[in-house]
Amino acid sequence: MSTALPETMLAVVLDGAGPPEALDIRTVPLPAVPSDHVLIALDYASVGSWDAKLRSGDWGDVKPGTVPGVDGSGRIAAVGDGVEGFNAGDRVYSYSYGNDRGGFYAEYVSVPANLVAHVPAQIDQAVAGAMPCAGLTAHSGLRALEVEREESLLVFGASGGVGSMAVWLAARAIGASVTGTAKPDAFDYLLKLGAAYAVEPQDSQFKHGFDAALFTTNGDTSNRWGAHLHRGAALAYPNGVEPEPQVPNHEAIAFDGEMSRAALDEFNKAIGTQTIPLNVDVYPFDRVVDAHRRIEAGHVIGKIVLQIR
Numbered sequence: 070m071s072t073a074l075p076e077t078m079l080a081v082v083l084d085g086a087g088p089p090e091a092l093d094i095r096t097v098p099l100p101a102v103p104s105d106h107v108l109i110a111l112d113y114a115s116v117g118s119w120d121a122k123l124r125s126g127d128w129g130d131v132k133p134g135t136v137p138g139v140d141g142s143g144r145i146a147a148v149g150d151g152v153e154g155f156n157a158g159d160r161v162y163s164y165s166y167g168n169d170r171g172g173f174y175a176e177y178v179s180v181p182a183n184l185v186a187h188v189p190a191q192i193d194q195a196v197a198g199a200m201p202c203a204g205l206t207a208h209s210g211l212r213a214l215e216v217e218r219e220e221s222l223l224v225f226g227a228s229g230g231v232g233s234m235a236v237w238l239a240a241r242a243i244g245a246s247v248t249g250t251a252k253p254d255a256f257d258y259l260l261k262l263g264a265a266y267a268v269e270p271q272d273s274q275f276k277h278g279f280d281a282a283l284f285t286t287n288g289d290t291s292n293r294w295g296a297h298l299h300r301g302a303a304l305a306y307p308n309g310v311e312p313e314p315q316v317p318n319h320e321a322i323a324f325d326g327e328m329s330r331a332a333l334d335e336f337n338k339a340i341g342t343q344t345i346p347l348n349v350d351v352y353p354f355d356r357v358v359d360a361h362r363r364i365e366a367g368h369v370i371g372k373i374v375l376q377i378r
């Protein structure tokens with residue numbers, strides 16, 4: 070099933086690793102839609118620090134013709150023959166890392182249908198575009214830590230993408246008592262997300278102990294915060310955080326954001342009918358170079374997205 074589709078689209082293309090200026094907007098063929106895929110007409114593509122690392126060559130060579138971007142939101146434009154549960158026009162979001170059909174910095178993306186979910190009705194489309202990777206990663210981390218209602222959780226590095234989503238999910242979906250570290254200009258934001266306490270990473274006066282800790286970064290003061298863990302409490306960090314956080318006598322769990330139908334269903338169930346005050350900085354598609362300069366400058370509060378249409 071499909072609406073009338075063009076043969077070509079605009080996409081951001083890399084012909085090799087390079088600075089932000091290597092991101093070139095050009096016309097390319099529409100990606101194919103195998104039988105287990107859907108085609109999404111994208112509204113927003115998330116811009117993550119990992120996109121900048123891929124672009125710069127930190128992760129190795131970049132194949133000519135690479136379209137970056139691993140997550141975003143849009144509407145179903147076409148459905149593969151073997152796919153059920155999606156119809157043209159449905160509002161959806163997806164996290165699809167390592168997708169050989171192309172990335173999300175484009176007018177259309179073809180993704181496996183089991184990596185796509187309907188956007189909850191009350192969630193704004195820009196927030197939906199910012200959320201899939203950060204949200205599923207935060208969700209996987211909280212699950213690895215088995216965080217429960219009324220437990221105390223530390224989110225070290227709480228104002229970025231994964232941190233914001235971890236604070237919100239732990240506080241508002243699970244009912245945990247969350248302490249987040251951030252620079253003071255993000256304190257009000259963390260409290261809005263549901264944190265009980267917002268503290269600077271350099272704070273040495275904080276007295277509370279924690280039942281679990283999620284590290285989205287590693288810094289000079291990580292070990293000091295690790296010492297606040299209760300006996301037997303674990304810490305977790307997404308793969309990519311370097312150097313890997315370690316706290317003597319505490320289990321350290323490395324994890325990836327799970328990409329699966331089950332994870333998406335659980336994530337949507339956790340959101341329920343709530344809205345999420347995720348801070349989203351919107352860049353027009355043709356300012357993708359500026360979006361990458363911004364992400365590389367650091368201290369993004371919340372997320373950056375590209376507005377595609």
Ligand SMILES: NC(=O)c1ccc[n+]([C@@H]2O[C@H](COP(=O)([O-])OP(=O)(O)OC[C@H]3O[C@@H](n4cnc5c(N)ncnc54)[C@H](OP(=O)(O)O)[C@@H]3O)[C@@H](O)[C@H]2O)c1
Nearest residue numbers: 226227228229230231270286288307308309310325326368
């Ligand atoms: N394996 C996976 O599946 C997966 C998926 C997604 C992300 N990741 C990884 O997860 C990590 C977090 O991603 P993200 O998008 O949330 O990053 P981000 O938006 O850049 O957030 C990083 C957070 O760490 C804080 N921070 C940075 N340096 C710090 C320091 N020295 N001391 C204390 N806090 C510091 C930042 O606060 P300030 O801005 O105030 O410095 C911010 O709150 C990255 O390493 C990414 O590669 C892995």
